[in-house]
Amino acid sequence: MNVNNLIARHRGTLIIPIVIANVILLANLASGDTKSWQELVWLDIAGEGGAALLALLWIVLILNSRPGGRVTRMLVAGLSGIFLSYWQDVMDEFIRLPDAIVWDHWLESGAMPVGMILLTLGIYHWHKEQQAISAQLIRRERIFREHRSLDNLTPLSGAHYLREQLKRELSRPDQPLALIMLDLHCFDHSRRLLGPSDSDRLLKELGELLLLNLRQQDLLCRYAGDRFAIVLPMTQQAEADRIACELQQAVRHFAFKTRRGESHFMTAQMGIAVAHDDDACSLIERANQRLPGATASWQAA
Structure with missing residues (x-):
């Protein structure tokens, strides 16, 4: 206090x-x-x-x-x-x-x-x-009532909840499903520039911004670090591309205010995967691999 x-x-x-x-x-x-x-x-x-x-x-x-x-x-x-x-x-x-x-x-x-x-x-x-x-x-957010399902920082649901929800959505193969992995570009540099307190607050406010730009049925989770996952039920490739573009623009125009009153701008990279005979892990893997510059699977903590 x-x-x-x-x-x-x-x-x-x-x-x-x-x-x-x-x-x-x-x-x-x-x-x-x-x-x-x-x-x-x-x-x-x-x-x-x-x-x-x-x-x-x-x-x-x-x-x-x-x-x-x-x-x-x-x-x-x-x-x-x-x-x-x-x-x-x-x-x-x-x-x-x-x-x-x-x-x-x-x-x-x-x-x-x-x-x-x-x-x-x-x-x-x-x-x-x-x-x-x-x-x-x-x-x-379709949040579990158990507090252990929440990320401590943002707070959003974490990687475990993401996998559980993907399993549930994939159990209905007749319905299309898309997954977007959103990664902040050069966030390590931003963390060094802003410091731990402001960079944590940036992730929290960014999560709130992303929520405002999603539909009611969509699910936003913090996957790991500066990487977010967006589950898009009933969504084909074209619609997923449009939503990803809108999210990129929202992040690009977000002027984060530091404690010193300065504006800090970020850009986001997107990896999009539409479900085709996937399980939860393979869908996450494909979305991660489609991030620009991805060379290896990103494992959530």
Whole structure:
């Protein structure tokens, strides 16, 4: 977690509950008397104080893992209400307020249900977001639900999943099938030029770009290194050539922005194979061999 980036992106959102908590502290000190050491109930202090700190920690984690927006604001507002309710509970353990003061009871009893309602609304809309994202991933990538099928970097499915899907498609011999192997030209030079962090981010963003240029039934996998595989069901040679050309153009016009703000351009090489009495391994082999300059089979890790 980069604390400096978090504070820079969400300074206002983080400051609001902290400022309110300080106002509550000052109001308690101004209105009541501090309890003696013997009057303190440390179990209550630990429970209520721990709950307040956890609510504050959840706020930080949400802000660090989510973009800004309505759902994030609802989640933070809900957790802020819960935090402030527990915060006043902690104040009551240290400070005795006169019976005539009732705002502390309103704060304890009011902030909690309001916070729970806002948090519930935020979780509900977050759930709807995740449903939409999952539906898109299923349509665009046909991802296995087991995390072991995902590539750690991009994340796309890897070579093992590619072979499994090819076996499934090839089990229907009456339907045409094409495979494109896409290899980035001189990527080793780009990695030396960009450094490991930017070059990894380049592969991730390139995977997202390729997905946007594929059809719903197509499958994109990261085969190995800077090599991607695209499975094209119900596709003959001419259609595969057209899709490969479109992908090449998309990569050529992709201006990757480095962390220094510079633009870096790449080109891609394509190897296309249309299934003819192939198994998964032979189809992959033929597509790899048709990459420009290919002299040997590329073995996936």
